[in-house]
Amino acid sequence: MLLSVQNLHKTFGSVAALSGVEFALNAGEFVSVIGPSGAGKTTLMRVINGAVAPDAGEVLLSGASLTAARGRAKRRLQAGIGTVYQDFALVETVSCRQNVLTACLPDMAFFPAVCGAYGKDRRDEAAALLDRVGLSDKTDAPVKTLSGGQKQRVSIARALMRRPDLLLADEPVASLDPVTGQQILALLRDIQQTRGLTVLMNSHNVEFSKIFSDRIIGLASGQVVFDGPPAALTDAVLAAIYGSPEAQP
Amino acid sequence: MTRAGKKRLAGAALVLLLLLAAAWVTDCDPALLWARRGHLTDLTGAMFPPDWGFFPKLAAPLWATFQMSVTGTVLGAALALPAAPLCAGSFHAPAVLRHILRAIIQITRSFPALILALMATFLFGLGTFAGTVALTVYTFAIMTRLTYEDIEAAPLSAYRALRAMGAAPAPAYFRAVVPAIAPSYLSNGLYLLETNVRHSAILGYVGAGGIGLLLNEKMSWLEYGKVGMILLSLFAVTCVIETVNGALTRMVREEQSLPPFAKRGLLFTGAVLFTVCAVTAAPPDVSHTSAQMVRSLLSDFVRPDWGFFFDLSAAGLGWLLLETAAIALAGTCAGTVLALPLAFLSAGRLVPRPVAGLFRVVIMAVRSVPFLIYGLIFIRATGPGAFTGALTLAVCSVGLLSKRFLEAIDALDFRAYHALASMGVPPLLRVRHAVLPQLAPILASAVLYRFDVNLREAAVLGLVGAGGIGAPLIFAMNQYDWSTASSICLGLILLVWAVDGLSGKLRKKLDI
């Protein structure tokens, strides 16, 4: 089992963003998390990648506890996770390639890492990844000159550059047009199958989630209300996740 | 290594080389400063406790200082409003007029306010009138430049629409363009008011009125308690002006909205303040100005001393200008080093609030002291010369630099930093790759700007014996040796022009 989350709880003030979330991912699975806005999807990702400490519960990566780890040991576990952010979280003033290359920093010796001397192989790989997400003409353009959808794809390329075991993708196609969105998801699916990557994706697009995932997790008010194959996602289940059938996206 | 990497390395090497050269030209000797550090505090210590009984005598000169700044700023800024469109390329003012105006502004901008004030005293006699004229001219030059740059960047579609409907150029300009540039114009004006208060506190050194006269006198009579009192009151004035200015600037930039009657009330208060300042201003004292002197001034000024101008020895103009530029460069660099930690320590989002508040007061205090005082303090430790000048400028740069740096820190976006953290990147590398790239362009821009300012300030350091072109210039002017003064002015104009061009190129290249 690659990832297992156990009884996660997280409250912000009086808001319970996560209350008792539990599931596990097998290596190589493509799993979508769906749920209404504010259900706790982003919080779940931030707890899994170690950015936010849960109030209770545990995150296990291949059996090792990320929640209990500190310092260097924690960073070593985190280095196995790549995250695509809903708000991109890029350095706006440097180029796309430079942003993608930051994903290599955990593998590098201190001095070259400080100087940003990534070497030719990594630079080429970054350019190739940017090409795969359709940004070959923006490789050396500053991120601040990009559109929202282009930034989102840079964020994806950065997560892939990490060559992670686990890819967390927080609404990775929310800023993209339907055609590009579908292409990007197909790309993720392809990499997942060829590299044996495990993907956990947050999504507001139930149709895409059904097409591309092996399994779907429904989150509502911080609780898992559904966990099963796309085929089991009936209208009744959707109503339970989203509140009422009219509220379906 | 990549091409961009090689270029960056070459750039860094060049900057380092320039700094080393500047350190060599200014006889930079940190060991001397360290060895004689005790001398820095004795003068400062003598200013405390301040002589409280002296305060009542300060009211009049403080008011005169304030009066000069307000009158000069308002007049200069008001004159800039009609002059700016004539300079802007986007209007079809006659090209000859545009070039002449721009040249006048560029030339005026080459001189520090103090030198302008010295020139003004020859025409209008000693006193606040000369100071007011100097500040007006100084403000006019800077405001015109800033405003025409704003105009060139502003969209002109509304103006064109009004013109197409048959409006004359002037009304169309005031109706369609001025409102668009107003926020930037007003906040520049407020900023200049602040700088002018600082400048006018030293104009008395050349007899142009205000509190500088008193400061100079008490300094030379070694009455340090009284000097302390003057500095304390300047600090208080600076605090008040910065606070009021900060609130007004936020309002102008529309970060804070006001009901219309409050706006009108503010405008009215401003108008009354200006009227009071302008009406109570002292008239010029032309009793010592003779037509003959003015004639000789003009006729000698157009005949610069070319021998001195082209003299390449250490006594010639070239070396003096080089020394001035080196002082400015070394001072800016040292100022950056001082300002960086201060900015971080005064950033409310990085350190606890009380600590940040404390350091903000420290920065304000450093800013409020006229720079010649720093010169006089440093001279005790490092003796007369260029090194003292560089140290003085370093401390003077702290105020502006740390303020700009602080703004950059406040605008930092930490999302990328956290994203790197959750990929397992260690903290130092996160700062290097997710924080520094955001700060660097703003820091570079602020440092370049301050270098520009320091170049001018370096030209008056000579007043206290801190090196540079200032001493010979002021000496020549006081001797009525106009042809030497003229060649020095010409050199200064060329230096500022060259540096302007270079920093413009650099800005374009660095995209800042």
Ligand SMILES: Nc1ncnc2c1ncn2[C@@H]1O[C@H](COP(=O)(O)OP(=O)(O)OP(=O)(O)O)[C@@H](O)[C@H]1O
């Ligand atoms: N840092 C925070 N501080 C306070 N409250 C937070 C914070 N982060 C999340 N929350 C709250 O936790 C709840 C879950 O937020 P979360 O961002 O995880 O939702 P989401 O499912 O990702 O929503 P969306 O689909 O809109 O992205 C929300 O009520 C949100 O207001």
Ligand SMILES: [Mg+2]
């Ligand atoms: Mg979210």
